[in-house]
């Protein structure tokens with residue numbers, strides 16, 4: 127179980143609920159895909175790119191929630207983030223790219239639908255039409271993967287994430303969302319061991335997952351019992367520090383030159 131932070135952003139009135147049967151069918155698809163119970167096929171890719179091409183024109187006005195509580199909450203309370211490129215998967219019309227850019231600097235926005243990407247012009251400066259199941263990114267090259275209401279491709283995501291990288295998974299409508307995955311489902315689908323922290327915010331929820339760093343592996347300097355690696359401790363306590371050399375060490379946020387400054391978490 128990942129640590130559940132207390133909710134600080136209430137769920138406002140008027141939550142938009144997607145059509146029940148359609149949402150349930152998509153959720154089953156998303157769960158089965160993430161868990162490897164069904165394959166990702168060219169037919170599925172073609173169906174979804176066509177569907178989102180059709181929805182692109184009305185996405186911002188009719189289909190987007192118009193809220194960004196879960197993303198803001200995750201950025202504020204998820205802990206420290208590594209410096210480096212953020213890959214935004216299923217970026218759609220780019221509604222969240224400016225927020226991700228403000229947090230991480232460089233954001234590469236990936237989407238299957240050409241028309242969703244076209245509508246993102248002006249919001250997402252670096253747009254790539256690609257399938258998140260086969261990313262055009264080198265191994266271990268990405269610091270943050272942000273996926274907002276998106277399908278999970280666990281193996282591919284783990285391939286491109288750097289050893290200190292994190293996955294920011296946002297369910298805009300929480301359990302009601304058509305692509306909802308719980309933090310347990312996300313963590314179970316990812317290869318290897320991951321630690322995560324999660325919270326509900328507004329209408330949605332978020333887990334933030336990072337790969338479980340084994341302090342005994344070369345490169346991790348957290349081998350002292352007196353100073354256990356903070357990644358091992360499930361992101362509690364002061365954040366670990368990633369040195370520019372790539373070494374991972376325990377430390378405080380103050381001593382880290384390579385972490386984005388995070389706002390002080392609310393008590």
Ligand SMILES: C[S@@+](CC[C@H](N)C(=O)[O-])C[C@H]1O[C@@H](n2cnc3c(N)ncnc32)[C@H](O)[C@@H]1O
Pocket residue numbers: 171174175178190215216217218219220221236237238239242256257258259274275276277298
């Ligand atoms: C529910 S929309 C969310 C869009 C955006 N993140 C937002 O919250 O406004 C899902 C997006 O993921 C894209 N998508 C679905 N499957 C994908 C895949 N395999 N690779 C890349 N993008 C994909 C769709 O084209 C669509 O734009």
